[in-house]
């Protein structure tokens with residue numbers, strides 16, 4: 001496996017902006033398939049232990065595998081699958097590959113995937129064009145999300161055009177082939193996450209949007225959240241994707257085995273065309289290409305900007321990503337602001353009472369539809385209850401002293417819901433969602449003074465190792481615990497050893513073995529991937545390689561100047577700013593904006609709408625020209641040289657500020673002693689990293 005290519009492709013998947021100017025070689029599929037699924041892909045890899053297999057056996061016995069309703073629903077309305085299994089990206093790499101997951105069909109025989117996760121991943125092998133009801137069709141299995149086509153008066157109304165233009169285009173071609181060629185006349189972005197809008201350029205021409213031929217509809221505050229949610233902590237989020245999404249792991253019974261929401265995310269061109277109509281009110285009703293639709297804004301649920309849609313003519317309820325075939329994330333392992341489980345439950349309850357009582361079909365941006373009013377109501381109720389239960393039950397315990405460091409060992413979902421399949425934990429996990437609820441209300445501190453200002457792991461670990469009697473004793477005990485199947489216990493002590501002795505490969509390998517068994521045991525793919533990715537990096541190290549380059553032009557263009565300046569403040573190395581102070585006026589005449597940017601106290605701040613009379617430097621440049629610098633296409637000094645930017649005052653400041661900027665690299669160490677060879681990036685001083693991730 002070519003790790004560098006794989007890493008590059010992984011960046012391409014998750015960091016918006018890697019398109020034509022990627023630095024990785026084309027052809028590296030995201031975490032390639034394992035050539036022989038009967039063998040472990042890693043030379044140090046281990047097979048599932050008897051303890052791990054016992055957990056699988058218990059799950060097979062206790063879960064209702066005879067209930068096949070999900071399989072009936074996922075198969076219903078099937079029209080056709082394409083002849084191909086791979087969709088190529090314009091850049092030459094594989095954008096989408098269903099072939100690499102074919103091992104899932106008979107993965108039971110490897111006995112290395114939790115049976116509940118395996119069932120979900122087998123359901124997610126749905127691939128092709130499906131009829132939902134007359135006039136409504138979905139292409140599934142072309143990307144992380146579904147793309148939905150609804151027949152309007154004059155053409156297609158599309159809900160959620162996938163992550164990449166290549167996969168969206170392929171979906172439209174499949175629709176054309178089987179349902180006749182019709183234009184897309186409207187697009188509805190259900191929410192601000194990239195897997196629901198990034199492929200829009202594959203199905204509509206921006207000129208048609210500008211001329212009014214194509215309408216694009218989005219929920220309140222869509223643009224702000226589509227761009228901002230992942231910028232400030234973007235590089236860290238991208239790195240953590242390696243864990244949650246296991247992007248370096250080969251598809252294998254011992255590696256990546258699906259992502260719960262779908263098998264994976266497409267690695268192609270991500271673009272964004274701004275909406276032409278925003279649904280501002282809580283509830284708004286209007287016609288879209290002749291079809292009456294009632295939109296329900298649901299801010300602060302699965303995404304900060306999201307909406308459901310009720311379509312009376314088909315008695316159809318589109319639940320966006322608020323109700324899918326899984327419990328969703330209250331806390332997203334890749335990192336995102338914690339969500340409000342109670343408010344999520346309340347919006348589902350509103351949808352149930354407003355629309356669910358009369359709906360005959362419910363469909364969503366992931367998984368398969370639910371037909372019949374009884375089924376729709378059941379799923380809505382179950383999902384309403386699980387989000388409320390997580391909130392209420394966790395706080396019930398917290399109010400009796402259970403802390404964020406214990407709740408995941410205590411929280412149990414309702415037994416009645418565990419007996420069915422409508423609320424499986426295939427995206428959010430019980431463990432991390434319960435911790436998230438405490439975090440949402442009480443924050444990270446468990447109120448134990450010992451954890452108030454703890455030593456950093458690298459500083460505390462040597463003390464533990466010394467007091468435990470050194471590495472030999474720890475490894476001996478670690479081996480004994482491993483043999484007994486006490487993997488979490490082994491992790492407790494081996495983690496200390498690895499942090500104290502990052503070069504101790506025997507310690508790292510033993511820790512990896514324990515992570516691996518814990519990974520196999522998980523029903524939740526995020527947890528499985530995180531453990532298996534940790535094992536992978538401990539055994540092989542993380543590859544050195546490319547850093548994300550800015551330049552997804554649509555996304556950079558959509559960044560506000562304020563967001564760009566905020567991000568400069570984050571990139572600035574404050575140690576290099578010691579003793580320096582200046583004020584810069586930034587004026588962008590074409591959009592009528594002005595900013596005062598000020599360096600003081602080793603901190604860069606900005607304020608919109610103000611300038612200073614005593615500024616050290618005043619820059620006047622059109623925002624459209626500034627974007628060239630933000631995208632890295634043109635250096636700021638060149639903008640000044642050719643007169644595109646007019647400057648008054650001390651231009652040396654720009655050089656000083658540029659020299660304070662740090663280019664974040666994606667391959668920072670998560671686990672000690674795993675770092676590969678660093679490579680210098682070629683980011684320009686003021687280039688923005690459009691690190692908007694496909695957030696879930």
Ligand SMILES: [Zn+2]
Nearest residue numbers: 145193195321
């Ligand atoms: Zn999604």
